[in-house]
Amino acid sequence: MAHVPEDTAALMERYGPTLQYTPPGGWEASGEPDRLVQTHCCFCGVQCGIQLKVKDDVVVGFEPWEEFPVNRGMLCPKGVKRYLQGSHPDRLTSPLIRTTSGFREATWPEALDRIEAEIRRIQEESGRDSFGLLSGASLTNEKAYLMGKFARVALKTRNIDYNGRLCMVSAGAANKLAFGIDRAANPWSDIPLAKCLIIAGANIGECFPILTDYVWRARDAGAKLIVIDPRITPIGRTADLFLPVRPGRDSALMNGILNACIEGGFADEQFIAQHTNDFDKVRDTVRAYTPERTAEITGVPAASIVRAAEWWGEAPTAMLLHARGIEHHTKGTENCLSCINLVLATGKIGKPGSGYGTITGQGNGQGGREHGQRCNQLPGGRDIDNPEDRRVIAERWGVDEKDIPGAGLPSTEMREAIMRDEIKGMLSICFNPLVSLPDADYTRRALEKLELFVVIDFFLSETAQHADIVLPGSLHEEDDGTVTTGEGRVVRIRQAVPPPPGARQDWEIICDLARRFAPWEKFPYACTEDINRELRYASRGGTCDYYGITYPKIDDQKGVFWPCPTLDHAGTPRLFEDAVFRHPDGKARFHAVEYRPPAEDVDEEYPVILTTGRVVSQFLSGTQTRRIGPLVDQYPEPLLELHPELAAKHGIASGDTVRVTSRRGDLTLACNVVRTIRPDTVFIPYHWPGAKSANRLTLRALDPVSKIPEFKVSAVRLERVAASDA
Amino acid sequence: MSQAFTQEFFLDPSRCIGCQACYHACAECETHRGHSMIHLDYVDRSLSTQTVPVVCMHCDDPACAAVCPADAIKRTTDGIVQSALKPRCIGCSNCVLACPFGVPRYIPALDQMMKCDMCYDRTSVGKKPMCVSVCPSGALAFGLREEILAQRRERPIDVFQIGPQTVRTKVQLMAPAEVDSLDLDITAFMER
Numbered sequence: 056m057a058h059v060p061e062d063t064a065a066l067m068e069r070y071g072p073t074l075q076y077t078p079p080g081g082w083e084a085s086g087e088p089d090r091l092v093q094t095h096c097c098f099c100g101v102q103c104g105i106q107l108k109v110k111d112d113v114v115v116g117f118e119p120w121e122e123f124p125v126n127r128g129m130l131c132p133k134g135v136k137r138y139l140q141g142s143h144p145d146r147l148t149s150p151l152i153r154t155t156s157g158f159r160e161a162t163w164p165e166a167l168d169r170i171e172a173e174i175r176r177i178q179e180e181s182g183r184d185s186f187g188l189l190s191g192a193s194l195t196n197e198k199a200y201l202m203g204k205f206a207r208v209a210l211k212t213r214n215i216d217y218n219g220r221l222c223m224v225s226a227g228a229a230n231k232l233a234f235g236i237d238r239a240a241n242p243w244s245d246i247p248l249a250k251c252l253i254i255a256g257a258n259i260g261e262c263f264p265i266l267t268d269y270v271w272r273a274r275d276a277g278a279k280l281i282v283i284d285p286r287i288t289p290i291g292r293t294a295d296l297f298l299p300v301r302p303g304r305d306s307a308l309m310n311g312i313l314n315a316c317i318e319g320g321f322a323d324e325q326f327i328a329q330h331t332n333d334f335d336k337v338r339d340t341v342r343a344y345t346p347e348r349t350a351e352i353t354g355v356p357a358a359s360i361v362r363a364a365e366w367w368g369e370a371p372t373a374m375l376l377h378a379r380g381i382e383h384h385t386k387g388t389e390n391c392l393s394c395i396n397l398v399l400a401t402g403k404i405g406k407p408g409s410g411y412g413t414i415t416g417q418g419n420g421q422g423g424r425e426h427g428q429r430c431n432q433l434p435g436g437r438d439i440d441n442p443e444d445r446r447v448i449a450e451r452w453g454v455d456e457k458d459i460p461g462a463g464l465p466s467t468e469m470r471e472a473i474m475r476d477e478i479k480g481m482l483s484i485c486f487n488p489l490v491s492l493p494d495a496d497y498t499r500r501a502l503e504k505l506e507l508f509v510v511i512d513f514f515l516s517e518t519a520q521h522a523d524i525v526l527p528g529s530l531h532e533e534d535d536g537t538v539t540t541g542e543g544r545v546v547r548i549r550q551a552v553p554p555p556p557g558a559r560q561d562w563e564i565i566c567d568l569a570r571r572f573a574p575w576e577k578f579p580y581a582c583t584e585d586i587n588r589e590l591r592y593a594s595r596g597g598t599c600d601y602y603g604i605t606y607p608k609i610d611d612q613k614g615v616f617w618p619c620p621t622l623d624h625a626g627t628p629r630l631f632e633d634a635v636f637r638h639p640d641g642k643a644r645f646h647a648v649e650y651r652p653p654a655e656d657v658d659e660e661y662p663v664i665l666t667t668g669r670v671v672s673q674f675l676s677g678t679q680t681r682r683i684g685p686l687v688d689q690y691p692e693p694l695l696e697l698h699p700e701l702a703a704k705h706g707i708a709s710g711d712t713v714r715v716t717s718r719r720g721d722l723t724l725a726c727n728v729v730r731t732i733r734p735d736t737v738f739i740p741y742h743w744p745g746a747k748s749a750n751r752l753t754l755r756a757l758d759p760v761s762k763i764p765e766f767k768v769s770a771v772r773l774e775r776v777a778a779s780d781a
Numbered sequence: 782m783s784q785a786f787t788q789e790f791f792l793d794p795s796r797c798i799g800c801q802a803c804y805h806a807c808a809e810c811e812t813h814r815g816h817s818m819i820h821l822d823y824v825d826r827s828l829s830t831q832t833v834p835v836v837c838m839h840c841d842d843p844a845c846a847a848v849c850p851a852d853a854i855k856r857t858t859d860g861i862v863q864s865a866l867k868p869r870c871i872g873c874s875n876c877v878l879a880c881p882f883g884v885p886r887y888i889p890a891l892d893q894m895m896k897c898d899m900c901y902d903r904t905s906v907g908k909k910p911m912c913v914s915v916c917p918s919g920a921l922a923f924g925l926r927e928e929i930l931a932q933r934r935e936r937p938i939d940v941f942q943i944g945p946q947t948v949r950t951k952v953q954l955m956a957p958a959e960v961d962s963l964d965l966d967i968t969a970f971m972e973r
Contacts (some may be wrong), residue, residue, distance in 0.1 A: 084814030116809055119914040130915040133803040238855055260830075271919050275933050287967055289798035290832045299970045350972045359970070407943030523832055671800045698967065699827075707826060729827050730966040740830035 058503050058535075059520045060157040063242065071145035074684035079113045079142040080225050086116050092551040093120055096134040096192070097531035097675045100415035101126065101265050104613075109552045112575025113473055114141040114552055123242065123538070124233055124613055129538060131264035132672050132686060138529060139683045141552065143749075145514050147527035148557035158525065163559075166524050171571045173523075175481040175509040184460070186507075187214035187469055188360060188479045191485025192222060192415075192423030193537030194561070195548055196601075197586040199419065200434055200593070201565050202484065202579075203427025207452055209572040213463035216430040218486045219423050220466045220762060225387025226413035227424055227763040228375070233395045233644055234630075235637030236598055238421065238676070239437065240404055241374065242616065242628040247272035249406025251370035253363070255394060256307065256380015256767075257559075258718035261290030261671035262412050263378075270537040279366045279662045283308065284380060285666060286696070287731035296363055302666045303653035303768040309393035310650060311349025311360045313400055314341040321368025323402030330402075330634040331561035334714070336647040337396050344650075352650060354733065368401060372408030379416060379668070380448040383766040387758040389648040393601040399643050405631035415541040417675070418482065418531075422539030424501045426590055427597040430463040434590060435597020444597075451593050451613035467492065470501035480507035482568075484528065484561065488520040489771070490676035490744045493753035493764045494719050499686075499749075501767040504554075511564055516678045517744040527558040532598055534560045535583040537609065543628075545604050545615040562586060598637065653768040654756035661717065663701065664736040667749045668767075673742040682744065693743050697773075698734040700728070708778030715739070717752040717771045737771065786859045790899060790910065790923050792836060793935060793955035797920040798822070799832035810911050812899055813864070816888060818897040819912050828966075834920055836912065837862060837884045838898035839951035843849070845876035853894075859900035860951045863899055865894040881943045885895055900954075926953075934958050 078086070080130035081448070088108035104123025110115040117138050117668055119128030132521035150166035151158035158726045177186050188210070199217075230237040245396065246269035261268050267290060274280055282294035285302050302310050305701075316322060317338060327334045346357035352359075367373055377399050379391040396413060403409040414585040415421050427434045437444035439462050449456035464472055470492070472478040492498045502508060502521040510522040515529050532551040539545045554560060562583060569578045580586045584606055595602040603619035604626070615626040636643040657664055673680045674690035675756060695713050707713055715737065723748045724747065732738055741749040756765050799821065807817040824831045843862045846854040853869035855878060865876070865885075872892040876885045885896040899950045900910035904923075908914075913923040922929060926937070938951035 077815065085813060086809070086811050098929060119909075119911075119915065121909075124915075128909070128914045129917045130802055130806070131800050131917055134804045135809065135915055163880070194882045232947050260800065263804065264800045267796075267918040271796055285828060289800075289832075292830050293795070299967050320821075354972050356970070356972045359828070568926055597819060670796075685808075689801055727826065730968075731830055732827075733971065 060153060062156045066155055066520060072682045073144050074687055075139045075143050075682060076684035077443050078115045078117065078139065083156050091118055092400040092549050094532065094549040094551060095401050095538065095546055097137055098418060099263055100417060102418055102546055103128060103130055103262050103265055106132055107138060107553050109712040112552050114138045122215060125485060126265045129265050130269060133674055133680060133687065136683050136685050140679050141532060143682060145682055146555060147513055147525065148517060148555050151525040153496060155525050163405060163584040170509055170524055170568065174480060176207065177506060181479050183211045184213050184463065185478055186210060186212050186480045188314060189212040189481060189483035189486040189488065190210065190215060190217040190428040191468055192217055192219035192417040192420045194419060194423060194485045195538055196422040196426055196590060197583045198561055199423045199428045199459060200426040200576030200590040201562055201586055203434065205565055205569045207459050208452055208577050209569040211367065211458065211460055214458035214469065215428060215463060216466035217428045218422060218466065218491060219417065219420060221381055221491055221764065222416045222420055223413050224761040225382045225758050226391045227309040228388045229395060232646055233392060236630065238630060239541060240630045241410030241412060243269050243542045245408050245410055245629065246270060246374060247276060249273050249278055249372050249374040251279045251366050251369060251373040253283065253375040254290060254377065255283040255377040256286045257376055257414055258377035258668060262416065262669050264671060266414065273610035281363050281366060285733045285736050293654060296359060298355045298359055298363060298364065301733065302736055303384060304353040305390040306386060306393040306648050307344060307349055307352040308355060309397055310341040310344040310648065311346060311365045312343045313368065313397045315346055315361045315364030315370045316397065316401060319364055319368055321364065322400050326634065327403030328398060331399055331643045331645055333517065334400065337645045339714055340649060347761045363441060370408065373403045374409065375411050376414055380412045380767060381411065383763060384768065385654045385756050385758050385765045386651060387763045388760040392646040393648045396645055404500045405629065405634050417536035421541060421543060422545065426594065430465050436599035437596035437597050449591060467757055467764055473501040473504050479505065482509040483518060486675035487516045487518045487678050490748060490750065494755045495500060495750040496720055496746045497755065511561060513558065514678055514682065526564055528561040528564060529558060530555045534562065537587060539617065543616045544600065546614045546619060547606060547609045567661040570719045654765050655754050655770045658769045661772050663771050663773060665715065665752055665769040666736055666738050666767045667741045667753060668738060670740045675742065678743040693724055693740050693747050693749060695724050696729055696732050696738040697726060697729050698730060698732050702728045702733040705773050705775055707775045708779060711775055712777040714774045714776050715752060715771050717769050720751040721753060722749065722751050723776055788924050789926055791929050791937060791950045791955055792952055793920050795831040795957065796918045797832045797834055798831060798918045801919060802915045803921060804915060806911045808841040812902050813895060813943050816895055835882065835884060836952065837899065838882050841949040844879040844881060848875040850875065850881040861899050863901065864896050866897045867893060870894055881948055888950060945969060
């Protein structure tokens with residue numbers, strides 16, 4: 056059913072992506088605004104403060120917000136140009152219903168009536184779980200909470216999950232296993248206090264540019280910087296010690312560093328004895344990871360492994376930060392646990408300048424994974440299969456506990472469920488799976504099989520082109536709410552402008568739909584603060600306790616760190632102070648991790664490792680950033696990065712066109728021959744759709760614990776297709 | 782000297798991450814909306830991710846002004862070398878060729894030279910230049926000399942020997958206190 060309409064040229068003509076270069080009114084108009092609205096960037100988990108300039112109810116530019124303590128006015132190019140997404144010619148301003156040749160505009164009642172009727176038909180014919188919801192971690196906490204309640208209370212389907220499944224769920228799973236709580240352990244203000252920093256698989260300069268300043272402040276104060284990456288990224292270039300790990304070998308490397316730490320006498324035996332469990336298994340496991348054996352597995356020299364252990368062990372304070380580079384693996388949870396083992400074994404946690412955390416990729420990567428839009432979760436970080444958690448939420452929602460569905464499928468397994476005819480209809484918001492899920496051709500076939508596919512979005516994303524019905528939602532600057540940043544700080548998103556006529560705020564759309572399936576009083580909100588009050592109450596007493604985080608408190612404190620259990624509580628910037636962890640016995644848990652190879656290792660047929668990632672001027676699946684002209688000009692299309700030694704083997708010169716082939720498909724693109732990537736590895740950024748989509752090559756294999764895909768290791772082969780035009 | 786310029790501009794390419802936030806933000810400045818007066822160079826992308834942001838160095842005795850036949854480039858009493866005065870600039874590009882740092886750009890659409898004026902509209906009222914405000918890495922900094930020196934190990938340089946000519950600048954270039962040899966190829970870090 057959900058095939059892309061035939062007239063794709065007409066689709067592009069109307070819906071883009073069109074490159075927007077100039078602010079509303081043009082450059083010649085005065086940039087003097089009517090007002091400045093203090094809010095945050097719509098992109099990554101750093102959530103930089105920014106002031107949007109508003110004139111005549113339109114965003115016309117920005118002004119740095121130097122008083123916001125996290126970024127103090129700093130922005131990356133995406134933040135600088137984000138305002139160009141407003142007043143955009145591609146903006147959706149009417150519900151759309153598919154025709155044979157494209158889409159036709161429809162009224163809201165017609166679109167909502169049809170969605171309701173089709174959902175009812177599908178659920179009656181095939182069961183409640185045959186309708187699934189896809190949600191996103193760029194939504195505010197309020198919307199994320201609402202989506203979870205929409206699924207469980209209105210549609211009563213167990214199948215809701217989110218795009219955070221592609222982001223940091225492996226780190227979240229490791230956090231819960233080790234600490235009993237899933238949040239970065241330290242505020243970023245601890246980074247400059249560290250005397251040793253390990254940054255593993257985090258391209259900070261391009262993906263979280265503002266954190267570069269924190270790293271540099273640490274270095275200025277004498278910290279040693281250790282970067283683990285298969286590429287010399289901009290932050291890698293400045294490292295004091297660079298460990299060029301072979302993709303897919305992170306857990307072996309961390310085991311090797313921990314073993315060298317223990318051998319060097321850097322284990323904190325007192326901390327281990329008093330505050331942790333199960334260290335002996337880890338000690339026994341890592342003993343086999345001698346520097347020499349670790350070097351053989353990882354491609355990192357033995358001397359560098361020992362030096363990293365010495366620097367980490369000797370430092371009075373130290374922090375370990377990681378991101379998607381070690382998380383996007385079929386052993387993502389194990390990789391993160393191997394990092395946590397190093398942190399715990401040396402007692403470097405819960406103190407100023409000592410700690411650990413994942414750096415979340417999406418704007419609400421933290422809050423989006425806490426309040427019930429995950430397939431196995433209820434608000435407050437509660438477990439949907441835990442009887443007590445179910446009882447609490449059933450009581451607060453005023454529903455029968457037996458009516459709350461159980462755990463559903465993760466978003467990375469819903470395609471298979473569509474293929475098995477278990478899921479027949481879907482609604483998606485804040486998710487562009489056609490670009491972001493691995494094995495893009497399989498995603499397309501799954502979407503085409505749906506009997507009903509509804510998308511809420513502000514632009515017609517590549518995924519929305521497959522929809523039967525599209526509902527025009529709201530941009531970040533058109534709605535109020537809160538998000539929780541990568542350091543666990545809850546901040547306020549302030550509405551700067553109204554949505555354009557025809558479009559509506561996302562939460563109103565979701566409520567309208569929900570009220571067609573549930574009594575009005577279950578979704579009685581008049582504004583986002585109403586939703587926030589209910590979210591705070593629902594989270595109360597849970598692991599992610601937001602009860603004391605009111606809008607006025609956020610304004611006063613410029614953000615509040617959860618947990619914040621009471622109205623007079625100031626929040627909790629640093630977890631685990633006094634070494635109190637969140638397992639029932641107050642102790643942290645070690646988990647022994649034996650290295651295992653990636654799901655698809657290289658062989659004679661596919662001898663090169665492909666790893667994927669981001670560039671600084673684009674964000675995730677590019678629905679927004681591929682429509683902003685200056686950001687597109689900065690990096691117009693994906694380039695294959697490869698080392699001159701690998702290029703020479705294939706007779707490839709910089710600029711040549713190269714075909715990259717995996718077991719899933721192939722991709723033809725221009726290349727950039729650089730000495731900054733391992734000679735056994737190639738890199739392609741993943742922000743583009745269709746013929747330029749890196750995810751045509753990646754595989755669907757998942758981490759068994761967290762269900763995160765292995766974006767960072769696929770086996771490919773290369774062929775030179777044509778010489779450079781230049 | 783006005784109070785605004787107790788603060789100085791410090792440029793440290795070693796910290797640059799190549800993100801181009803400075804380039805994009807510059808074009809948002811009220812006095813030259815839509816035109817960026819800063820540019821970013823890769824030293825050699827095939828070798829390194831090292832990039833260099835290029836702003837006007839604001840020379841004490843600016844070559845651009847000295848070679849201007851229309852007397853269109855003025856230096857303020859507080860040491861800011863202004864962009865070409867629109868009524869005077871004849872678009873000859875003498876300044877573009879003369880600048881030892883490669884800063885001025887001829888804008889064909891305007892038939893005029895434009896260049897960085899250290900965001901005079903902002904800095905003259907005590908704000909930071911736009912590029913400095915947004916720079917995520919500290920490659921561009923604006924502050925009191927004693928504070929910068931206390932925070933950083935690098936040392937500021939404002940005298941450049943260019944052939945026979947000595948150029949003094951208002952903008953301070955941060956240079957490493959000690960420079961070791963640097964390997965650029967990833968294979969130097971690898972187990973082979």
